Amino acid sequence: MILIDALQRLGVAYLFENDINEALRSIYVEHVNCNINNGVTDDLYTVALSFRLLRQQGYHISSAKLAWAYFREANWYYKGYMPTFEEYLSVSVMSSGYRMLAIQILIGMVDIGTKEAFDWVITVPKIVKLCALIAQLVDDIQTHKVEQERGDAPLSVQCYMREHGVSEKEACEKIKEMMESAWKDINEKLQKPNRPPLPLLLPALNLARMMKVIYHQGDGYSNSSGRTKDIIASLPVDPISM
DSSP: OOHHHHHHHTTGGGGHHHHHHHHHHHHHHHHSOOGGGGGOOSSHHHHHHHHHHHTTTTTOOOOOHHHHHHHHHHHHHHHHHOOOOHHHHHHHHHHOOOHHHHHGGGGGOOOTTTHHHHHTTTOOOOOHHHHHHHHHHHHHHHHHHHHHHTTTOOOOOHHHHHHHOHHHHHHHHHHHHHHHHHHHHHHHHTTTTTTTTTTHHHHHHHHHHHHHTTTSOOTTTTTTTTHHHHHHHHHSSSSHHH
């Protein structure tokens, strides 16, 4: 996949058209025939690169990493398995779709949605990971009780309580500390002179900020008729003056 991508970037892929077509066909057949139980070992860059090249060739495939995360969560739920805190985070931050959303947002941003921008964000840099972590944890803190009452799989709060033998309050406080630490890391990276342009970082940053606003005083997504509705309505009615 990396070789094919390099040939395309150099503008000489047409010289190897038959070889590339055959290679992609073989990769697609292998993808279709593979068993999801074997897991996904490729990193997100390789998965995204495969997704793009195969789609260009007319082969329709799903996002393997995202599907793998969904499968892991479903398997835990089916078996009644309580993952460790780190296990939960490694899967939930992916299954939540926040990382993918940070990529998809760039599609409609003509000015900054360049090839270089996609090449950067598709590697899931640290700042995107931190924003996705914050978005996931702030959701978990406000929704874990309701989800447990209806029999859903455990969230980060339950996983932390079980692993460390602490109370719900202590687990929530620890998770809040993790979010504060993540914000500090983000702010530190924003101060570095060699950071990417701010407009490129804003989609991921605004996602974390939005989640903080929606879930600040409860589940403002599921119960959106109150505070969330008022906030959204205030934007066109009482816009912030610049």
